[in-house]
Amino acid sequence: MPFADLEDVQLHYRIDGDPDGPPVVFANALGTDLQLWDAMLPHLPAGLKLIRYDLRGHGLSSAPAAPYSMGALIRDAERLLELLDIRDCIFVGLSIGGMIAQGLAVKRLDQIRGLVLSNTAAKIGTAAKWQQRIETVNTAGLESIADEVMQRWFSRGFRTLPEMALWRSKLVQQSPVGYTGCCAAIAGTDFYTPTSGLRLPTLGIAGSEDGDTPPDLVRETIDLIPGSSFALMRKAGHLPCVEQPRDYATLLDTFLQKIGHYG
Structure with missing residues (x-):
């Protein structure tokens, strides 16, 4: 169970696949951990070096005092890749x-040769909305928002499955400090201008039933990057890699082949 000691934070990470293969890095969603990708990774082709980590305040990573800045989250990813000597990776966020992916690509093009921006945007929600969520969690805990989050995360069909209870439990078990810290980072982020300056291969993925980052919001961000492509996963919510892991892996594989990342 490896940890990266980055002084102010300790990041839990995991490497699967071929240790000498072309690298693909995965960054999880708010309220999840690196297990977000568990069901999808087995459907990817052999020969890739698959790197996952828990964001600060999530999973087994340490949870420094809140609030966090997006700059801090980007530095976490940057320093982890430096520690692992990773360059020219495909970064899947x-x-x-996905916000971290955008910021890191702007800052360190030597580390990233392509982006997969999944269920994300250059700006998500409003500062007032995120502040209200922070106050709710600080007052009543993560349990108080869990049912509402599940409604936004998952499609109507998936919400009838027993598996949804596992993701609800995972959310509730996250560190409230880590969760609210990352809420503050999202609240303070608007990447429309820097993202519009990116010039690298990019795939955008959206879920048709995503209640957090609807398809039009995702597409608006993807369209900022010339030459990017966009894929809509129907009957999927905010975490399509959980709901439709095989189809999600197919989209990634097609993109990786298209840009010559392996093979």
Whole structure:
């Protein structure tokens, strides 16, 4: 169970696949951990180096005092990749992970040669909305928002399955400090201008039933990057890699082949 000691934070990470293969890095969504990708990774082709980590304040990573800035989250990813000597990776970020991906690509093009921006945007929600959520969690805990979050995360069909209870439990078990810290980072982020300056291969993925980052919001961000492509996963919510792991992996694989990342 490896940890990266980055002084102010300790990040839990995991490497699967071929240790000498072309790297693909995954950053999780708010309220989840690196297990977000568990069901999808087995459907990817052999020969890739698959790197996952828990965002600060999530999973087994440490939870420094809140609030966090998006700059801090980007530095976490930057320093982890430096520690692991990763360059020219494809960075797959979902939700807040996709915001980190955008910021890291602007800052360190040597580390990233392509982006997958999944269920994310250059700006998500309003500062007032995020502040209200922070206050609710600080007052009543994560349990108080869990049912509402599940409604936004998952499609109507998935919400009837027993598996949804696992994701609700995972959300409730996250560190409230880590959760609200990352809420503050999202609240303070507007990447429309820097993201519009990116010039690298980019795939955008949206879920047709996503209640957090609807398809039009995702597409608006993807359209900022010339030459980017966009895929809509029907009957999927905010975490399509959980609901439709095989189809999600197919989209990733097609993108990786298209830009010559392996093979």
